[in-house]
Amino acid sequence: MRAAVIIFPGSNCDRDLLSALRFAGHETISIWHKETELPKNIDLIAIPGGFSFGDYLRCGAIAAKSPIFKEVIKHIDRGGYALGICNGFQILTEAGILPGILQQNVGTKFISKAIDLRVNNTSSTFTHNYSSNYIISIPIAHHEGNYFASADDLKKLHDRNCIAFEYLDNPNGASDNIAGILSENHRVLGMMPHPERHIENAHGCQDGYPFFEGLLATS
Amino acid sequence: MKARVTVMLKEGVLDPQGEAVKHALNSLKYNKVKSVRQGKVIEIGIDEISEERANKSIREMCEKLLANTVIESYEIEII
Numbered sequence: 598m599r600a601a602v603i604i605f606p607g608s609n610c611d612r613d614l615l616s617a618l619r620f621a622g623h624e625t626i627s628i629w630h631k632e633t634e635l636p637k638n639i640d641l642i643a644i645p646g647g648f649s650f651g652d653y654l655r656c657g658a659i660a661a662k663s664p665i666f667k668e669v670i671k672h673i674d675r676g677g678y679a680l681g682i683c684n685g686f687q688i689l690t691e692a693g694i695l696p697g698i699l700q701q702n703v704g705t706k707f708i709s710k711a712i713d714l715r716v717n718n719t720s721s722t723f724t725h726n727y728s729s730n731y732i733i734s735i736p737i738a739h740h741e742g743n744y745f746a747s748a749d750d751l752k753k754l755h756d757r758n759c760i761a762f763e764y765l766d767n768p769n770g771a772s773d774n775i776a777g778i779l780s781e782n783h784r785v786l787g788m789m790p791h792p793e794r795h796i797e798n799a800h801g802c803q804d805g806y807p808f809f810e811g812l813l814a815t816s
Numbered sequence: 817m818k819a820r821v822t823v824m825l826k827e828g829v830l831d832p833q834g835e836a837v838k839h840a841l842n843s844l845k846y847n848k849v850k851s852v853r854q855g856k857v858i859e860i861g862i863d864e865i866s867e868e869r870a871n872k873s874i875r876e877m878c879e880k881l882l883a884n885t886v887i888e889s890y891e892i893e894i895i
Contacts, residue, residue, distance in 0.1 A: 654881070654882070655884055658881060658884070662880075662881060691884065697886060698884055698886045698887055700829075700887065701832050701833060702832065703830065703832055704832070705832045705833065745829070745886070745887060746886070747886070770830070770832075
């Protein structure tokens with residue numbers, strides 16, 4: 598599987614993400630946000646965490662309008678796979694690819710710690726390596742991780758099995774304990790926690806490894 | 817021509833920053849403060865021939881970028 602990691606000024610988890618993808622055996626390429634074309638034969642577009650454009654205006658708002666993003670949207674419209682982690686999730690909502698928005702944490706504090714997630718959807722390419730209701734430990738590090746969506750959108754997310762991950766102990770006030778959601782076709786995932794930080798033995802926990810190992814493998 | 821755009825969280829959307837500011841004001845003994853909502857002000861200098869056209873163009877900017885209408889509302893004022 599060939600993954601392209603998009604880098605914006607202020608992205609700071611791009612190397613971790615590249616490293617996790619390679620550790621799981623995938624081919625990777627980095628793409629600067631000013632590019633206007635994606636290389637051919639990209640299977641997955643991955644948008645890393647960080648503080649793109651300094652979180653100016655709203656987290657992810659400016660990155661969602663950058664030159665490369667027109668191509669990202671085309672890739673997704675063609676049914677391509679995409680993954681946004683943390684700031685990447687914020688960018689996907691700001692681009693209108695995923696519903697809702699990430700608001701400031703209810704406690705107003707930046708939270709950085711490993712938390713427990715329940716795997717809710719186990720049929721997507723991102724989650725099929727986990728069994729249903731499996732609990733995994735994955736780090737979070739965010740200030741705007743409080744997922745908000747209209748009642749209609751929340752209902753659709755539930756009805757279409759689009760809620761990929763839920764917090765066991767909601768750290769940020771997110772609606773319905775939502776930590777990560779899938780697009781309607783289950784090919785785009787946005788999530789606040791960082792699976793790329795729990796990959797290798799040296800990380801002290803490898804709960805994120807099955808996530809990367811299973812990407813685009815037959816489920 | 818200059819315009820001022822005020823972006824606020826919609827009513828009913830929790831504003832943790834506003835809440836924190838309210839608590840700080842209460843702790844400074846401003847006990848009559850019952851609510852605080854925090855938003856942002858964006859001033860735009862724009863070359864347009866009429867206020868009407870400036871308004872139309874800025875409304876478009878708000879919908880596309882300046883506000884996220886899932887949770888925010890905006891007001892445009894030509895100054």
